[in-house]
Amino acid sequence: MKKLFxxxxxxxxxxxxxxxxxxxxxxxxxxxxxxxxxxxxxxxRIQLSKAPSTVxxxxxxxxxxxxxxxxxxxxxxxxxxxxxxxxxxKNDANQVVLSSFDQKTGKTYKSVELTCNRSGIxxxxxxxxxxxxxxxxxxxxxxx
Amino acid sequence: xxxxxxxxxxxxxxxxxxxRNSSNNNSGFLFPEADSIPVGEAEKLSTEAIEEIAxxxxxxxxxxxxxQTLAVPxxxxxxxxxxxxNKQTTSFDKAFTLGILGADLxxxxxxxxxxxxIDILSSIRKLAEGIRVGQFFDFETIKRLSLNxxxxxxxxxxSIDSYTRIDKYLRDNDRGQLSALMIIGVWLEGQYLATQVIxxxxxxxxxxxxxxxxxxxxxxxxxxxxxCDRDPEFGELCKFLQEIKEKYSEIRITYTxxxxxxxxVDGALVVEQTETSVVEMTDEQxxxxxxxxxxxxxxxxxxx
Numbered sequence: 176m177k178k179l180f181x182x183x184x185x186x187x188x189x190x191x192x193x194x195x196x197x198x199x200x201x202x203x204x205x206x207x208x209x210x211x212x213x214x215x216x217x218x219x220r221i222q223l224s225k226a227p228s229t230v231x232x233x234x235x236x237x238x239x240x241x242x243x244x245x246x247x248x249x250x251x252x253x254x255x256x257x258x259x260x261x262x263x264x265k266n267d268a269n270q271v272v273l274s275s276f277d278q279k280t281g282k283t284y285k286s287v288e289l290t291c292n293r294s295g296i297x298x299x300x301x302x303x304x305x306x307x308x309x310x311x312x313x314x315x316x317x318x319x
Numbered sequence: 320x321x322x323x324x325x326x327x328x329x330x331x332x333x334x335x336x337x338x339r340n341s342s343n344n345n346s347g348f349l350f351p352e353a354d355s356i357p358v359g360e361a362e363k364l365s366t367e368a369i370e371e372i373a374x375x376x377x378x379x380x381x382x383x384x385x386x387q388t389l390a391v392p393x394x395x396x397x398x399x400x401x402x403x404x405n406k407q408t409t410s411f412d413k414a415f416t417l418g419i420l421g422a423d424l425x426x427x428x429x430x431x432x433x434x435x436x437i438d439i440l441s442s443i444r445k446l447a448e449g450i451r452v453g454q455f456f457d458f459e460t461i462k463r464l465s466l467n468x469x470x471x472x473x474x475x476x477x478s479i480d481s482y483t484r485i486d487k488y489l490r491d492n493d494r495g496q497l498s499a500l501m502i503i504g505v506w507l508e509g510q511y512l513a514t515q516v517i518x519x520x521x522x523x524x525x526x527x528x529x530x531x532x533x534x535x536x537x538x539x540x541x542x543x544x545x546x547c548d549r550d551p552e553f554g555e556l557c558k559f560l561q562e563i564k565e566k567y568s569e570i571r572i573t574y575t576x577x578x579x580x581x582x583x584v585d586g587a588l589v590v591e592q593t594e595t596s597v598v599e600m601t602d603e604q605x606x607x608x609x610x611x612x613x614x615x616x617x618x619x620x621x622x623x
Contacts, residue, residue, distance in 0.1 A: 206476045214429070215476045216378055217483075239375040239535055242596055243385070243524050266594075272579050273590040284588040292592040293574060294531040296375050317384050 205251035205314045209286070213247050213316035219301060221260065221313065226306030232263055234301040238315065242294040245318040249286045250275055250301075251311055258307025259283045265298045272297065276304065288318060369490055372538040373502050379422035379509035380475065382528070383429035386512075389522050393430040397512050398423045399620055404442035404449075411552045413449040414489075414497035415619065418504020420446070421482050426512060428475055433465040440465065447485065450497055455484040496546040496553070503556065506539060511616045514609040529608060530598035533567045540564060559615045566607045571599040 206215050221234045240246060250260040261276040261283055275284045283304060303309035399419050407413045420443050427436040440462055447453040457477060464474040482501070489498040510532060517525050540560050547557035577593030 202480075203473075203476070207472060211472070213472075214380060214384060215472065215479060216380065217374065217479075237371050237374060239377060241377060241381060241385075241531065242527060243388075244381065272592065273581070273588070275588065284586075287588040287590060290589075290591040293594045293596040294527075294572075295534060295596065317381060319384065319387075 201251055201253055201310075202312050202314070205249055205312045206316075208251070209247055209249050209314055209316045212319045214319060215314065215316050216246075217315045219299070219313040219315075220310075221301045222310040223303060223308065225257070225308040226302070229306035232261075232300035232302035233306075236299050236301075237296055238299060240289070240291045240295065240297050242292055244291050246289045246291060247286055247316045247318050248273075248275070248289065249314040249316065251285075251314070252303070253310040256303060256307070256309025256311060258303035258305055258309050260309065260311035260313065261302060261304055262287070262313060263300045264289070265300070266293065267295055267297070269298075369495060369498065369542065370487075372542050373486060373498070375535050375538050376502055376506050377509060377528075377532065377535065378479070379425035379505060379512065380429055380479070382509045382513050383426045385525060385528060386516055387429060389520065389525060391516055391520050391522075393432055395432075395435070397426070397515050398439075399508065399616075402442065402620060404445040407446060407449065409552070410450055410497055411500060411550070413446045414500035415504045415556075417443060417446045417450070417485075418501040418506075419508045419616075419620065421478075421501070422505045422508030422512070424478055425475075425509075428465075428471065428478060431471060433471075433474065436465050437462060450489075450494075452485045452488055455488060456481045496549065499542045499546060500556075503539060503543060503560070506535075507612070507616050507619070510612050514612045517605070518609060526600070526605060527598045529605065530570050530600040531572065531596065533570050533572060536560075536564050536567055556619070559619070563608070563611050563615065566604070566611050570604055573597045573599065 202218050202220065206218070209215070217238060219234070219236055223233055226233060248262055248264075250262055252258075252260045261274070263274040263276075264272045266272055273287050273289055275287050276282075277284075299313070301311075301313050303311070402416055402420065404416070407416050420439050424436055424439050424443065427433065427439065440458060444453060444456060444458045447456045461474065461477050461481070464470050464477065482505075486498045486501060489495065489501070510529070513525060513529050517529060540557075543553070543557050543560055546553045548554065573596070575595045575597065577595070579590050579592050579594075581588060581590045583589070
């Protein structure tokens with residue numbers, strides 16, 4: 176029993192490192208998948224357990240978006256995730272500007288392009304579809 | 320046996336957590352961070368708040384992208400070429416200059432003048448090592464990508480990601496004042512670039528972008544404010560930021576409402592905003608911003 180415990184403890188850091196490297200690889204591939212006309216700006220690394228309810232999206236962040244700029248928001252989901260990564264963006268008045276998940280059709284988009292005509296600070300909310308467990312990366316790029 | 324297993328476990332744990340950056344680790348004993356600050360002071364702004372402010376600051380890559388869209392040619396005259404990394408003695412100077420050169424690197428990368436960026440990269444490496452964050456800047460890979468122009472995407476990603484990692488590490492280790500300096504340096508150099516270009520290429524889109532910086536100016540000031548009384552250098556920087564804010568005080572940004580329009584193109588969602596922001600800024604106000612930006616940036620660089 177003790178041996179098993181020690182073995183598990185020894186394996187823990189190795190797993191953490193492998194997980195970190197996996198995230199880095201996912202970010203790199205997500206950045207490159209954005210396309211040749213896209214220039215990387217930021218990434219958000221998201222890891223969530225299953226939500227007790229699906230009322231609100233859980234990973235919240237913000238960033239400035241500038242008028243006369245076309246942005247591309249790419250969502251990449253790790254293979255072992257139970258749900259797909261989705262994104263909703265709201266303006267400072269809390270109005271939805273875009274959502275990568277169409278509630279009417281149930282369709283999930285892996286990327287969304289936004290032509291920004293109003294400069295400001297926007298609220299980005301990420302989650303996995305239906306509040307599922309998962310890990311993934313949201314990459315923000317500029318479209319040239 | 321128990322003791323041996325325990326020792327082995329400790330050694331393995333230590334090795335596992337330290338090997339990620341082993342290539343650049345200092346093997347010698349590290350004295351406590353002279354530039355770290357008491358937790359109480361850092362807590363004036365939460366880590367999350369600082370992180371969010373950092374994200375709100377316009378990236379120099381976005382400014383450079385805008386200049387390219389406007390067909391503004393590249394000019395080395397806008398770069399802070401006079402900076403000598405060897406002469407940056409204090410942590411303040413090193414962190415601030417790291418920000419300035421980061422913006423210049425973004426400008427060079429976007430214009431694919433990557434061969435010319437080697438000198439700046441060397442300076443960035445020295446400065447990063449000077450504040451003990453060199454392990455986050457993958458100099459060799461960035462240099463290789465710079466010399467090989469075919470992989471601009473990876474170069475942009477690695478350059479920005481290195482700065483993001485440095486910024487996060489500084490904040491996580493109670494050195495938030497250095498993170499603030501770096502972010503302010505990046506913003507100021509981007510603002511300098513935009514205001515210098517507009518004197519030669521008076522484009523309305525660029526003019527709006529300069530006026531719109533009012534949106535994030537309070538955030539920048541908030542970022543610096545916990546440290547304004549820390550030392551005379553920081554005090555002066557805070558004074559400069561307040562002066563810039565005053566120049567922006569009469570500029571108005573108004574909004575027109577509208578619903579976003581969505582359509583599907585080749586399986587991807589494309590959204591266009593119909594609400595707009597409008598900047599009301601006179602020529603005199605713009606001239607004031609150009610002047611204060613130039614003076615502030617040049618004074619801070621000269622101090623270094």
